[in-house]
Structure formats: structure tokens, C-alpha cells
Amino acid sequence: MTKVAIAADSKLAANIGAEIIAQGGNAIDAALAATLTSMCCELGVMAPGGSGFITIWPQDREPVVIDAYAAMPGKDFPGDRPYPELQKTLLNYGGGIYTGIGYGAVAVPGMFAGIAKASAEYGQLSWAELITPVAKVVEQGCPLSRVSGMYLEHAHAAIFGWHPESYQLVHPNGKDYLKAGDIVRLPDLAKTLYLIADEGPECLYQGTLAQELVAEMGRSHGAITQADLASYAAIIREPIRISYGDWEIVTNPAPAVGGACLAALLLLQQTRQNLDHDTIAAIQEAVLNYRFEHLNVDQDRWQAVTDLLYFARMNQLDHYRSSPSTIHVSTVDDQGCACSLTASAGYGSGAVIPGRNFWLNNSLGELELHREQSEPIAPGTRLISNMAPTIARHRNGSVLSIGSPGASRITTAIAQSLTNFIVHGDSLREAIRRPRLHVEEFDDQLMIAYEENLRAETLSNLSMPLRGFPPLSMYFGGVQAALWSEEEQQLQAIADPRREGSVAFA
Missing domain, CATH: 3.60.20 (Glutamine Phosphoribosylpyrophosphate, subunit 1, domain 1)
Incomplete structure (x- = not known):
């Protein structure tokens, strides 16, 4: 049987990767499942609405990079409502940085599309087999990591304080924010992951979650439209x-x-x-x-x-x-197959799909990446x-x-x-x-x-x-x-x- 080594952001993520191997998955499956675990359990550091890149080099095939990064929203943006303005906040991290929060900071998320493409073309498990172990971990509750705890110390008010649902999830007793070792309970996210396992990745781009996300963007002054989600695709480069x-x-x-x-x-x-x-x-x-x-x-x-x-x-x-x-997350097996996967949700927007515990990115709000430009970025453009x-x-x-x-x-x-x-x-x-x-x-x-x-x-x-x-x-x-x-x-x-x-x- 093929043996696999996994290096991930947390013990929980690495263990889920190992569990996937025991179920018949390969090094790519292990990396994808470990990443999904971090997306759902590393509060603040990552989010389900994140994006990223997956480098894969099978032993007997040419290497590829799957581009599943965030895209500029705004296709078919309704002319009867103003384009969202970015809300800026000061985050006391790394000496102090300004970052954009709110629904106006959210770009089109790509990670689920990228994971689906990597799974279909290079993995061995079905989509449901890949998602379900992560859903079970979220359903049971998972301990907050030390890194997430340190980040929430800086971000619990600045990033999550403006949104009632975000605030409640990060401050479960209504006052104190989650600390390292506290059990994170996101029952609605577990239900959402089971839904994604059942409906497939299209759920976020053309199905139930897409409809709910677009509706919330309309209510809360965000830029993502149905056209943005429906046209998004992970790209092999x-x-x-x-x-x-x-x-x-x-x-x-x-x-x-x-x-x-x-x-x-x-x-x-x-x-x-x-x-x-x-x-x-x-x-x-x-x-x-x-x-x-x-x-x-x-x-x-x-x-x-x-x-x-x-x-x-x-x-x-x-x-x-x-x-x-x-x-x-990095994985490699004893046959020479390797996967290297990096993903991000920015510094966090505090925005969620309501009732889903599904946090979104602030990829438009990473101000150090997006300096003033003479021309606006065209909708659909991959962000830097x-x-x-x-x-x-x-x-x-x-x-x-x-x-x-x-x-x-x-x-x-x-x-x-x-x-x-x-x-x-x-x-x-x-x-x-x-x-x-x-x-x-x-x-x-x-x-x-x-x-x-x-x-x-x-x-x-x-x-x-x-x-x-x-x-x-x-x-x-x-x-x-x-x-x-x-x-x-x-x-x-x-x-x-x-x-x-x-x-x-x-």
C-alpha cells in the first residue's frame, strides 16, 4: 500500500489527511481534506469562503498548478444600486495594518472549485467521501488552535465585531472571545458541508448556497452577482x-x-x-x-x-x-507523487452567508496587495x-x-x-x-x-x-x-x- 507523509497547519488537519489515506485516498486527497479541515476550523486564519492554489506533480505525469484564486466580482452588477465601498479598519497585527471588512471586501471565492477539480482529475475518493469526514469533525466541535487564538486576540473586535452573527460565533457567551483550546461549535457549518457533499461543488456556484450568497450581497451592499459565481472556474496552468x-x-x-x-x-x-x-x-x-x-x-x-x-x-x-x-498543506507519497496547497481568506471580512456559519474572504480588502489603480479591475480578473x-x-x-x-x-x-x-x-x-x-x-x-x-x-x-x-x-x-x-x-x-x-x- 502507498505510504504518505502529511505536513499541515494543525494536528487535526494532519490527522484528517491520514484518515483519508486509510479510506483509500492518495496524497492529493489527503492534502485536499486537510485543507478543508483548516478552512472550517482555523477561525480567522482561514475561512470556507477562501481561495488558493494547488500544485500537483504526479510521479508519471507533468506538474500542474490549479488556480482557484479569488476573482474580481461585479459581472452584471445591478444598475439600480451603488457599487459597494470598502470599509477600512485598523488591525493590531504585525505592527498595525489597515484592512477592508464587510461584504464589499468579499471577492468571488475559488477554493471549493479548485478542490473539486483536483479531486476529479487527480484524487481517488468521491466528492462525498472527501467532504464527509470534515463535516463530522465540525459537527462534533473542534479545539481552537494556538495560532487562531492568537489571531482572534487581535481580530475578534476589529474583524468580527461589526456583524451580529460573526460576533456571536466568536464570542459564544456574548462577551469573551474564543481562546486557544476552546471548543469551536459551528453546527450550521456542519449542515452546510453535508449539503455541499450531497449537491457537489456546484452548490456554491449555481445551487442553494449561490442563491443565498447573492441574496445577502444584495441586502448587505456586496458586489458578488449570480453571473460572477456561475462563470467562475478553477484553471489548470x-x-x-x-x-x-x-x-x-x-x-x-x-x-x-x-x-x-x-x-x-x-x-x-x-x-x-x-x-x-x-x-x-x-x-x-x-x-x-x-x-x-x-x-x-x-x-x-x-x-x-x-x-x-x-x-x-x-x-x-x-x-x-x-x-x-x-x-x-504539503503531502508526498513513497511513489514520488506530491501536492502543495496554499489557501487564504485574507485577514477576514467578518461577513457570512446567514444561517450557514460560512465565513467569506476579504480578498478585496488586502490593501497591501491592492494599491491605488488608474483603471478599475475588470470583473472576473484573478486578484493578485x-x-x-x-x-x-x-x-x-x-x-x-x-x-x-x-x-x-x-x-x-x-x-x-x-x-x-x-x-x-x-x-x-x-x-x-x-x-x-x-x-x-x-x-x-x-x-x-x-x-x-x-x-x-x-x-x-x-x-x-x-x-x-x-x-x-x-x-x-x-x-x-x-x-x-x-x-x-x-x-x-x-x-x-x-x-x-x-x-x-x-
Whole structure:
């Protein structure tokens, strides 16, 4: 029987993935079920109305990326009502960020469509067999994870306080918000999952849930229409492919930008003989500057991604200089099949489908991704994303599935972990545990965020100011990785200690 390693965001999600294997599923089924579990049980960090990307590389087929990311709403928007305006709120997270909440912040959700496509084309279990175990867990009630508890500490009022149903679910006694370890009870979500298991994924796009969602959008000043949902489809895309040492790496292509940034970071690092912290920070500064200057413009994003990879392959670093709200699951089996899946609902909108306990995303409200644009985004356009679910295959047959949550820190977390593992020869566990740095814009200036067990004096050659965080800070993502070692004939799964991840084997 095929053996599978699973690295997920929580013990509950990893265990559900293992249960799916015991029922006859494969590595893809396990990743999908674990993701569904996190979507429904990781309050605030994720939501059922989220979106994402699924990278799949079967042992005997070409790799693919399934684009199930959020789309701009507004097709056939009724002319007799005003287009929604974004409600902004200050969220005391990561030093303080503004985010958009309410129904006007909700984009067309894609994760259920992507899970359905991956299941139909690469899985072994039926749709109902995939959904039902997750519905049972939600029905029984599940403990709130440490990461969700930490997030609700910041978000329980700012994100969920404006909506009566959201507030009641997060504050079950009407006053105190849920803490880590508290049992989350969402009985109406369990019923909704059974409905989705029965009606199929079309339930959210053309069936019962679609009708209820569109009706609530009309009442509550949201932009999603029936045409938006009916026309949404998960898209199979050809991944970005690069060589890195003896490994071939595939990751997320345009219109997302995370995979291109990751590939550029790795390509530029590969040309440097000395990969000290100064060099890594300089490369990050170059690539992330390019990302914010060129990759936020939706109309030019495809060409900008092409240019980014070209300049990286040509080692034109100077050209660049001139110009938790996520979950991740990695699975791999002992036959060399791998799945890497990253999903997000943004920072949360607080909006729900009434009576369903079905939270929606705030993908239009992630203000750091959507800067002011000269032209409005056309309905149906895929929104910008930093996600980079990645798979690497060694020439000897070993295969590694890896990815991370963490907004703009996704690409730098994965790049540093891959470099530690492939270039420095660290064990997979040590590669993920090593202290990280991240170049970012904070208080209107470029700064280096770093974990304080990374020696600050090694960054002294750079002119940017430093912003320290405790060791193993969840700010720097939560890399989940699963490895099949062909030489050792052994499976490994590593969950980043920065978040309450967990692993399972089946």
C-alpha cells in the first residue's frame, strides 16, 4: 500500500489527511481534506469562503498548478444600486495594518472549485467521501488552535465585531472571545458541508448556497452577482519551472506573483558564491522592490512576471533596483507523487452567508496587495497573490513538497528554507528552523525584519534599519514540507515550529 507523509497547519488537519489515506485516498486527497479541515476550523486564519492554489506533480505525469484564486466580482452588477465601498479598519497585527471588512471586501471565492477539480482529475475518493469526514469533525466541535487564538486576540473586535452573527460565533457567551483550546461549535457549518457533499461543488456556484450568497450581497451592499459565481472556474496552468542545484523546482505562475518572486530569489541566489545574510537581504530588496513597482498592476502583470524571470536568469540585479491569513498543506507519497496547497481568506471580512456559519474572504480588502489603480479591475480578473505552493524533484527521484502562509513573507520563507536544505545541506528540519530575515516596507521606508537569534552584526553592511522579532516568530510564515527520499527510501514531514503545525504518516 502507498505510504504518505502529511505536513499541515494543525494536528487535526494532519490527522484528517491520514484518515483519508486509510479510506483509500492518495496524497492529493489527503492534502485536499486537510485543507478543508483548516478552512472550517482555523477561525480567522482561514475561512470556507477562501481561495488558493494547488500544485500537483504526479510521479508519471507533468506538474500542474490549479488556480482557484479569488476573482474580481461585479459581472452584471445591478444598475439600480451603488457599487459597494470598502470599509477600512485598523488591525493590531504585525505592527498595525489597515484592512477592508464587510461584504464589499468579499471577492468571488475559488477554493471549493479548485478542490473539486483536483479531486476529479487527480484524487481517488468521491466528492462525498472527501467532504464527509470534515463535516463530522465540525459537527462534533473542534479545539481552537494556538495560532487562531492568537489571531482572534487581535481580530475578534476589529474583524468580527461589526456583524451580529460573526460576533456571536466568536464570542459564544456574548462577551469573551474564543481562546486557544476552546471548543469551536459551528453546527450550521456542519449542515452546510453535508449539503455541499450531497449537491457537489456546484452548490456554491449555481445551487442553494449561490442563491443565498447573492441574496445577502444584495441586502448587505456586496458586489458578488449570480453571473460572477456561475462563470467562475478553477484553471489548470503550466507552472514556472527552474533548476536549482540538482533539483527541478515548479511553482505558481502568473497571474499570481508569489511563484515568480520565489523563482527570481532562487535564480539570483544561485549566481552568488557567498550566500551570507547581506547578500540574501540585497537580493530580497531587489526582487521585492520590483514586485511592488511592477507586479501590482493587473493589466501588465503577465508581462511583468515574464520580465522578472528574464532579468533573474540574466543575473541583472541592478535592473531590479532601478525599477496570517493563510494556510498551507504539503503531502508526498513513497511513489514520488506530491501536492502543495496554499489557501487564504485574507485577514477576514467578518461577513457570512446567514444561517450557514460560512465565513467569506476579504480578498478585496488586502490593501497591501491592492494599491491605488488608474483603471478599475475588470470583473472576473484573478486578484493578485503572494502564494507559492512549490514542489521540487531531485534527479535521483526524491521529491519535496513545500510552501508557507505569511503574506509577503511567503516567498522569502520558502526561498530561505530551500536554500538551507539544497545549498547549505541542512536537514529538512534544521532548514526550516533556521532564523529568517525579510526585507519589507514599514513606516514608509525599507527595513529588514529579522528573528533576533540571527546575529544583527551580520547585517551591518546594509543601510536599511533593522526590525527585530523573537526567535521562531509566526510573523515569518509557517513552512510545511513533506519529503520522499529516494536514496533512503524514507518519508519525512516537517511542520514549522513558528506555527502550530503538525505532521502525520499513513
